[in-house]
Amino acid sequence: MKYVIIGGDAAGMSAAMQIIKHDREAKVVTLEKGGIYSYGQCGLPYTINGLIPSTDDLIARSVDTFRNKLGIDARAYHEVQSIDPKTKTVAGQDLQSGKMFSISYDKLLIASGASPVIPDWKGIGLNGVHTLKTIPDAERIIQNLSEDIQHVTVVGGGYIGLEMAESFRTVGKNVRLIHRGTYVGKMFDADMAQYIHKEAEKQGIELILNEHVTAIEGDRSVELIRTDQNLYSTDLVLISAGIKPNTSFIQGTGITTGIRGAIQTNRYMETNVRDIYAAGDCTLHYHMVKEQDDYIPLGTTANKQGRIAGLNMAGQQRMFKGITGSSILKFMDLSLGKTGLSEWEAKQLNIPYDVVKIEAKDIADYYPGSRPLHIKLTYRSDNFRLLGGQVIGEKGVDKRVDVLGTALFNEMTIFDLEDLDLSYAPPFNGSWDPIQRAARQAMRGLTDRN
Structure with a gap:
């Protein structure tokens, strides 16, 4: 079986690793427009200020590693310009030599990522x-x-x-x-x-x-x-005006696209064209809370979708369950975390909702070094299912966002949040976690209204 992968970063190489693991006879060709494979894009801002000493530190595996140790035909500076689903070929240009190329495939993965606007x-x-x-x-x-x-x-x-x-x-x-x-x-x-x-x-x-x-x-x-x-x-x-999916080369293929031209797939990362899969920043992502496709390009999703695409291409059926949109970033002394829907998004989707907002401490307030946490939860006003959470503070943001993301994944209500068995000791938390305090305040609000 000959597999061709367009894109040599997170989604593409996650897929390639699964293919060679599960199909010992696989011939895998990867086509990367740039010269560098498999690196941590999210670490780039920290090379600018020297926190990460060198951009080389971001490279997980070199092109030579994929070629010589893993047996993948990893080609750099190969820009794909068209796909022909009828002849099952991809064509483009070797940017170093200037020569055109055409490669046949049995199964094709589009993992071409996105580019800055x-x-x-x-x-x-x-x-x-x-x-x-x-x-x-x-x-x-x-x-x-x-x-x-x-x-x-x-x-x-x-x-x-x-x-x-x-x-x-x-x-x-x-x-x-x-x-x-x-x-x-x-x-x-x-x-x-x-x-x-x-x-x-x-x-x-x-x-x-x-x-x-x-x-x-x-x-x-x-x-x-x-x-x-x-x-x-x-x-x-x-x-920093946003990014757009790299999908211009799929014109004429009949592949269905959606938001910003991102490729639509089913839950097995298959496009509507036989034997063509897609994953990562060039694709749409099923949003579990919205219950519809969305476009939220994040590194975690790209790696996950690539892995699932590779498994399915190699005959190991695996379904992509979707995202809740969990993300976090550092801005000076603050951590900014969000998962699920904001109040604004719930309103735009015409979902019946309510919100609760509190300020708490990241650990026991009497323990030295405690810092304020600002928490806002959005939940349905009809069945009280959690819709999303926003957390901003100096410390402890990541823990709360991950708990909320897990709660969203499992379709929990604000009542369920109070029942969670979360770890506690004064240096790490209060006896009631801040997200549980927020949930309890929401519940008190419901009682007062009734």
Whole structure:
């Protein structure tokens, strides 16, 4: 059996490892547009500020390891430009030699990932204007980040925008973050995002909200960034305007796509075209709470979907159960965690909902070093099933988000949260965990209304 995989990172190589494990006769060819395989993209912001000393530290396995130790025909700088499902071939260009190639397959996996959105602003090609998605991107930023660079502007207040604002600030740069919305961290509700805003102010990061960037100006290098309201001086610009699935090459295949052009699959990672599978940031993800496909590209999901695709391609049936949208990021002294639906999302989906919000301590409040936790739970107002949780604080955020994510996976109610048997000792928790306190407050609210 000949397997061809488009993409050499998380989803693609997770699939390849399962295929060679379960099909000893497999011939596996992987086609990667870049030159680096299997690396931790989520660690890139921490190479910029030197917390991770080298981008090499992010590489899990080299191309040579896949070729020489694992027997995978791992090809670098091979850009796939088209797929022909009738002849079962993929075609493209070897970017090093310039030669075209065509490869046949018995089963094909599309794991081509996603790329940064590049706005069509004037001056987008000036020196000092960057995006961050790959190791070469990070290395260009590091090379550009000399002592002469004093003022850095980050455009976009999502995951990468916030992480990069932190990274630039921790190396002593003056940081401005421009965001077109009313608040940064749109994965959170506005009342929770206020804590992010306060942290930015505390750390000396300037937030510019409700302004749209229209142009970048300078001679050869960036000097100014223009919005629809103001003009700002800057030495470097990092654009974090979101990502888009790399799916342009599937045109004409008949493969069904959805949000942002991401590929739709069934729960076994099969597309609607026979013997073609898809996984990772180029695909849609079934959201267990929304009970519909969504597009939330995260590294954990890419690895999981890739593994499941590889198992199914090799004849080991395994179903992808879906996501709850669990995520966490670090922003200066805060951890920002979310899973499931925010209040805003529940409202958009016309789900009958209610919310509860509390401030608690991450550990026993009498134990030295306790820190405040801000928790907001969203739950259905008809059957009290948990819909989501947002947690922001200095410590203990990851534990609570993971508990809430597990609760969502198991369709628990706010009443069930109180019954959970969670670990307790004063250095680690209070006798009632903060999420249980939130659940109890919601239950008291129900009693008061009744």
